[in-house]
Amino acid sequence: MTEPGGFATSYFAPICHLPGMHRFFRRLRRVLAALAVLVLLVAAAIAGAIWWTLPGSSVDARIPGLSAPVDITYDADWVPRIHAASALDAAAALGYVHARDRMFQMELMRRAASGRLSEIAGPATLPIDRMMRTLGLRHHAVENLAALPADARAMLEAYARGVNAYIDRKGRFAAPEFLVLGAPEPWEPADSLLWAQTMGLWLSMNWRQEMARQAVAGRVPAPVLEQLWPRQPDVPLPSAMNKLPTRFAAAAARLLAVLPRFPAPYTLPQTASNEWAVDGRHTATGVPLLAGDPHLAFGFPGIWYLARIDTPGHVLAGATAPGVPFLVLGHNGHIAWTFTTTGADVQDVFVEKPVGRSEYQTPDGPKPFTLREERIGIRGEPDQLMLVRETRHGPVISDLDNPSGPILAVAMANLQPDNTAAAGLLALNRAQSVAEAGKAAAEISSPVQNLLVADAKTIGLFSTGRVPLRKAPENGLPVPGDGSHDWIGWASGDALPHYVAPASGRLVNANEPDWPADFPVPMAQDTFGDWRSQRIRQMLATTDRHTPADFAVMQLDVVDLFARKVLPALLAVTDLKGRALAAQAALRGWDGTAAMDQPAPLIFNAWMEAFYRAVLAHAGIPLTAGGPTADFLSYVLSPAGAHWCNNDCAPMLRSSLTDAVRELSSRFGTDVQAWRWGAAHQAVFANPLLRAIPVLGPLTTITIPSPGDDNTVDRGGMNAALQSVHGAAYRGVYDLANLDRSLFVITPGQSGNPFSSHARDFVLRWRDGATITLGPEAARTTGAVRLTP
Structure with a gap:
């Protein structure tokens, strides 16, 4: 019997005794050892470089132009509380903290809007670059900057100083991505206007x-x-x-x-957001409450960054947008506000x-x-x-x-001249009443949004932006350029829909039209249904003494009223067999709640997607020409719309269910009762640039089973694979009785650095409904920054 290793020893023994072989093996061992050390050194260097991109817990830094030192503390969730002597100092500090946590996100935003992504991403991003260069967003931002009032321009300049102070301090260590790309270019004040230009592009129609x-x-x-x-x-x-x-x-x-x-x-979805407010007649405190949750594309990092900013006599708390020196959603100690998209044309x-x-x-x-x-x-x-x-x-x-x-x-x-969105948002940040917020709304020239606002006594809803007045009515198609359909002016301010202190004491919008059919300004031909706002009104009617906790629970509601409306037509389909029959049976008794642990929401949404495609194909219409799925199918499955199915939708419903079940079986197995909505409806947070790169893609992608669907208040807008790709990445509930008790959450986390412990720490809490407050002092401090002139 040979001892372990005996074969190798006996086999190589003659070779080892050859002249010079001992020296060869000694050299080989030294080379291998040196290579191992080199690999360890390279790994250590990479790890050290990545570690250096993480923001320190205690930092002293300088920002030229500060009037006084600024103190910043971070709470347990890495939300900064900025204490500054002036609004300009606060803007510079916000630029610094945005750059600390989101510099690469800011870089991608300005590159995407400027048509410069392909410089770092290659030909894959040429379509977006070509479109942005054609539209000229960067050129318009530069022109708009020059036309802004001096105070708004000063805020943008102060913010840029803060961003650049961090870039100067960290260089290519400003984020892990810059280790490869090199240090980011200096931030310019016009760069901040690109965020609003992008929103104006994607959140407008048509x-x-x-x-x-x-x-x-x-x-x-x-x-x-x-x-x-x-x-x-x-x-x-x-x-x-x-x-x-x-x-x-x-x-x-x-x-x-x-x-x-x-x-x-x-890109962004066309519809975005829920908002509602009630006055003191409907709250436990006798003071208004307001809730808002914008529905935008999910990403890693998310679009929002929480912050609290205190200056003498003033506070701002809520959602900021990296790249922008203003509070976009939140409260200022006097009023609270949020936005939804109007769908104005x-x-x-x-x-x-x-x-x-x-x-x-x-x-x-x-x-x-x-x-x-x-x-x-x-x-x-x-x-x-x-x-x-x-x-x-x-x-x-x-x-x-x-x-x-x-x-x-x-x-x-x-894209029109004199875009004053930045000045309007600054005015909103300063407003101290609903009336002042209404004046600020008229200055926010783009996009056209529903601004819902509340102070301690009143609630109001105003339309921001400006709507073109046309020589001829908009007809839903391209029009001749001969002058017959030219724009001849604008409607804005009080000429647009607005409501203050309604008799009902309630204001609600979830992207449905908020103007009557005979409104004098033609707002839009194409509009969206009121599935979510119907559900919000149902929940508001359940009690007249709402609390902030009640509103936070409402934001998590996953009842699909579209499903409830069309279920009778689906359950009436006969002659089903096998798994299609079992799938239909799983819908019997279902109340339309899109919960993660049920098969019914999966079957319903897959069935409706297949049916929608079948109806359009039958009519010879490509998917790109279709309107909102729920609105259209609700019509098709009504007596008025049955002609889309040759006056009998049962055969098309039967075949589309069979197709949907076949696809679901290939993905989730043949046991219909074992299917779960959460298995398909995964909320996906992915970096738009790195998502497709091996190793980096998984590192910068977060997935988590999530409830809801495209028609629920807790929205989970879907892609073709039924994944959740847009929804309420930020939720705010504002208590006007004590705004420091307001509730907030974002997802996935505050940091955009994938190696940070704060890049993902909100995900579970966001899905499950947990919230935080942004009072003047943090319960626990985990970091501090001191900024000096």
């Missing part, structure tokens, strides 16, 4: 919908297109849509294919008539295009040159597909 309709115009009758966005019973249908030549349909279809759309990275596509190669027709004769050359840097490839053409209406977006084809230019309210 240039995509116009092109989507045009893509099928001529193949689908106008009344059919109108029904894709069904109206509420008291809202009349618009007059029949114009018919443009069919050659524009092909151009629109091609253009839609090259434009980024949600849920692609750097502030974008139009114009079809221009070419004249020769360099001009287009206007009512005053031919006019040359305004030309601008853009050079896009592409990592690993030669730069790409773009010639951007603009007409009197706006940039020529059809050049993104085919410069030789029909000329489609887009007019957008957020």
